[in-house]
Amino acid sequence: MSDHKKKLTASHWGIGVATVVDDRIIAVEGHESDPAASEINANIAGSLYGKARILRPAVRKSWLDGSPAAVPRGRDVFVEVSWDRALDLIAQEITRVRKTHGNKAIFAGSYGWSSAGRFHHAQSQLKRFLNTQGGFVRSEGNYSYNAALGLMPHIVGPYRQHVAQATRWPVIAKHSDLVVMFGGMALRNTQVSDGGVSKHRMSDNLEACAKAGVDFVNISPLRSDAADVLAARWLPVQPGSDTALMMGLAHTLLQEDLCDLAFLQNYTVGFEQVRAYLMGETDDQPKDAEWASNLTGVDATEIRALARRMAGGRTMISVAAGVQRTDFGEQPMWMAIALAAMLGQIGLPGGGYTVGYGVNANIGNIERPFRWGTLPQGVNPVSEFIPVAMISEMLLNPAGSYQYQGQDRTFPDARMVWWAGGNPFHHHQDLNRLHDAFQTPETIIVNELNWTATARHADIVLPVAAAQERTDFGAGKSDNALVPMPRLVTPQGEARVEYDIYADLAARLGNEEEFTDGKSIDGWLNDIWETTRSRATKAGITLPDWQSFLAGDVVHLPDPSPEQVFLADYRSDPKKFALPTPSGKIELFSEAIAGFDLTDCKGHPAWFPPRDRANDPNGEFPLAMLSGQPKTRLHSQLDNGAYSLSHKIAGREPVLIHPDDAAARGIKSGDVVEMFNARGRCLAGAKVTDEISTGCVFLWTGAWYDPDFDAPQARDRHGNPNVLTHDLRTSLLTQSPAAHSAMIELRAFEDPLPPIEAHEQPPFGEEG
Template identity: 70%
Template sequence: MTASHWGAGVVETHADRIVAVHPHPDDPHPSLINQNIASSLNGRARVLRPAVRSGWLENGPGGGTRGEDSFVEVSWDRALDLVAAELTRVRDLHGNGALFAGSYGWSSAGRVHHAQSQLKRFLNCQGGFVRSKGNYSYNAALVLMPYIVGPYRDHVAQATRWSVIAEHSDLVVMFGGMAGRNTQVSDGGVARHRMRDNLAACHTQGVRFVNLSPMKRDADAELDAEWLPPRPGTDTAVMLGLAHSLLVQGLCDRDFLDRYTIGFNRVERYILGRDDGVPKDAQWAGDISGIPAERLIALARDMAHSRTIITCAAGVQRADFGEQPLWMTVTLAAMLGQIGLPGGGYTIGYGVNANIGNIERPFRSGTLPQGTNAVDKFVPVAMISDMLLNPGARYDYDGAQRQFPDIRLVWWAGGNPFHHHQDLNKLRRAFQKPETVIVNELNWTATARHADIVLPVAAPQERTDFGAGKSDNALVPMPAHVAPPGEARIEYDIYADLSARLGTADHFTEGRDIEAWTREIWTTTQTEARRHGVSLPDWEAFLAGDVLTLPDPSANQVFLADFRADPVAHPLPTPSGRIELFSHAIAGFALNDCHGHASWMPPRDQPSALYPLNLLSGQPGTRLHSQLDNGAFSLSRKIRGREPVILHPGDAAARGIVDGDVVEIWNARGRCLAGAVVSDAILQGCAFLWTGAWYDPDFDAEQHRDRHGNPNVLTHDLRTSSLSQGPAAHSATVQVARFEGVVPDVLAHDPPRFSP
């Protein structure tokens, strides 16, 4: 048995080697991503011994060129001595505020060997570190939504269940669609994939779906959804056009707006154009979005006369001014007056993972305590390049002005910024700035290749743990099936040895080895379970058994039902206690890129003669982010070894491109190669390139062209706004052409060069 973010699996071994991970028999729709595990863990990219970049080793901290230098394999004693000495040097000279622990990523689904918790506990025992704040997935929502409705993470857990939608809804209007490929994964794991059956039940019950996305396949074919593709980045304009139609047709629920919201009078003036002279009517919205005005008018009427739930995909906010479609989603739902009713209202984030609206955990499992961070500095996660390139510079965030720290040492564990981050050529420049970069890794990813010291670590199937998803109702035993290959080690043991060198062993270990900590964390989980009326077996029985399914804590929940029933007894955690369609707090920040109410601001990067296509990118169906990209299933869907890019037949024909061609995609920031897929399931004028191909720069080519198809060589590093500083990578334009030269080999899945 094993657990992963994409599902439980049954591990098959032969001669002390994992040869396959099979679907769990109780999972109705298991993910095929498990097919990557065996081939990736046994692949040639596996990091087998500690390694040090030759330029750093020969010239000292900061020497050489990260990403281009060769590596020297060393003993564990040498590697740990180097790490301990460098930590001590940086702390003594610059303080703990010069240490940055990136550690952003999903890493293992196990609760004990959680990469972030392990590293953060270790560094907190050393006096602390600068951390990142927020995430790449839905950062705008994390910052914005507390001003409008309340904490976004709480509201995701409280989302109306799909069983309720199947029974009560007539219409689901999906901004950004609801891609099935996203619903095969969930942070912390998923034991049973329920989404497909729950959506099928909605369809069987006669619920109608409208997919407002440039990608038709962002709604599964089984939903028979109407496809209304807006131009990328125009969702807010579409919502405003719908809102205008509701106003002029007298279809707003004024009683709901008066009782449950504040500030609609300001919003109404904006929608009607009373202040700026521009009515945001359906014709205005149609001209901007490309959706016919008459269809928007009819859709608004249909939404008002039906029990309607509005969904907004997380990807919609990862664009210029991404806060606005979130705010406008709430505004539009409030105008319909169905928030808090079964099958009505809105949810932001449906489809972002397998569990939202399907299941929730009844209690939190135990975790490794991280301790207290004595350093109070942080940086928004999408600003890492700016932090490294501009130490001491000031920036706005969440209504306050902050200052970038002067980072001298970066330590990354359990994540791959060369997948997540925008504008990779800029990130490469930024990664040259620290004096030292340390990376814990399974494979020679681009992040490992841009490190100075690389520490090889065990995979989830090579250590004992248990899976307990952040939003799943299952506990999954994760026994160690094989030993780590080469000299790879369990991360806890690495940190324990480092702590001994640094004189903090007692503080870090508290006298426990990793087995004792595992039992302690399971005991904590048992105690928490008993508080919720659940009895769990002892550790040995659990580890030898099957998946444990826990009770569903709220099978029929309706989002904001209590607030609707009595807004005085159940106020929202906003300044007014109500839904703030106009926020005096945000208006008081006087930001020019996020006003006091939802507003239309066109994307900064518009199609032009030079770069005529909108670049779209999204989670692939073949892996989670960039994890296990060198696995068999991931490789099976590539085209001539490269990531697929989807082009409309009209755009392909104009460029002489056919299925299977290797194409070059470029703009002023970078360029990459990809494999062409021609399909009429994408809006003309768009190119869709999957995320997660391991970054493979060719340093001899123009703009260090990526050979593999990573879209983040093309995305810009501007943010959604100065309120949330979220990533806005979906607002990018490119040109595409058939590649006519000698097609270079992809080297991303090979190890780097080694020196004696």
């Protein structure tokens, strides 16, 4: 008789209830407590048991044979080896690199979402291990909202804190008249949250706003960036022109005496410089509605009417994270703050601004009541780091110089790269350039579940257990639930839990005790849970012991601040609750940034034209490409799962094309098209729809990179937009990714369709 059980698991996209038959997951559904469970769970079974699963340790043949440059990374075959052989090779390499070049030659950015567990968190495990081996060069920031992380401390304070303090959506439903959404608020993004989400609340909260009579304006080239229930007014703008539109609105407020001068006087510094720039006193160019209309495509009359509407009631300004992943992405955030300050509603219920609504499931919806326990990473003896979006720059330009936050810095010389829990061949820009950059290190090690492009670019590949193949507990960084995660099934093939891998490596290197602290996996889980229980007790919450929790159901915790209003304390008393800025106020002009004397980020918000468009005077690449989080997976995770595969067209990622643009190129829905520019090209499946504005296309991110190295520009066969994005950053201030500023052309693909190999295993060979 089959053993048929239902068991809990947790992922970044929610709580899952897995059906397990004979030690195999056959399905994962949402938890009954979740009002809008994500269908991403339907990918888990197919990915765990798919053809791409890494089953044994493997080493790149040319590297193993002692001639690593004979075949480029990404094109080589692999040799499967024993665990002892793989770990011996890694221990030898760590020893060699440390002895010859020092720990500054080890780079372990390992950026990514890994799994939702508190203990088996890939980056934490790797960083703890490397910290016990003398340290490593790390990356700083993230791809999602790095410009906000780098800019906001100069203007209002630490962005991560302010995201947690965002005004709650029930408050908006009760108090707001209008929500103006720059970049929209795509529900597909709100399926996920870092660490996990227990209940998907966004749909219900937005519906409550609509029922309460709150009006919404969707400022985005994509109409579906606003949920249908909102009946939002759609203002399709030219991508990258949000700052110009904000300035046109602000100029109207000035021109028609609609500014709150008292708020500007009491709560901000530097408005005079902003006013002079908006009025054209510093550059002879007034930033009026006509000027903004020419740049955005929005009628000047519409701009003026919207400005009056914003000033005439309680208005929340929302800036999506994607808006700051563009050329000069600091500017729309800074200008949004200036616009909100001019309206004078910051700190009032339902008014002001928020950067990041909709970037995940929890911002503005819920927050955790206390900090969970976690695995201590120890102290990294190496202080060097690079901004997260500069991997290619570092690898291609060792010892080269760059600017960051007003400092002159030097890239490390990375001889060893170790990646765990992430996929740079999804996240990073200009993948052809990244492919070249990945040829430069002496050794690359990758821990992975599947043969992603990152694994295929490694020298040593370690197969690791999936979240469902080990015991842990889930707890989102901004959620209010704790989820037991008992091991559901045996790891596939020879996959191992990473903690055991590092313990074996530490034993080979002579300091196992320093890494393990004398604890087994069960010992660590008990300790981390007891830390969580202790903090819960201090918050007035009682949690069960570890074994009772692991055998039970989800533990839902109280909402710590259901009526939260962003910057309400600061508004109530700007001296007592002064902001952590040089002036203690909102800095509409920053003396610090002005003092850096940067060419691409002034001391106040300013307009800079997008670079791809400016560098293409003949219009060779006339279509603006938008790329964003898909609804079928988290970034590139589980792209080989059933739900992800079900939305592809001819096996390729779908690209949205306006009917006029499609007709001009002889394209119809279901066709395979080739998208291209000077950096690269990829194949995608056409979906002709008027939900995208003319002159734009939209391609989801996360299709596993599948280059055909025999085709022009190593054409990606699968539809990965990052073969087309540039590797320039937002500015010298934050060095953030600006991938949403790519211009492309496309055409119907007439040649025989090449097979997609991304979801297969790479070729294997024999040593020697």
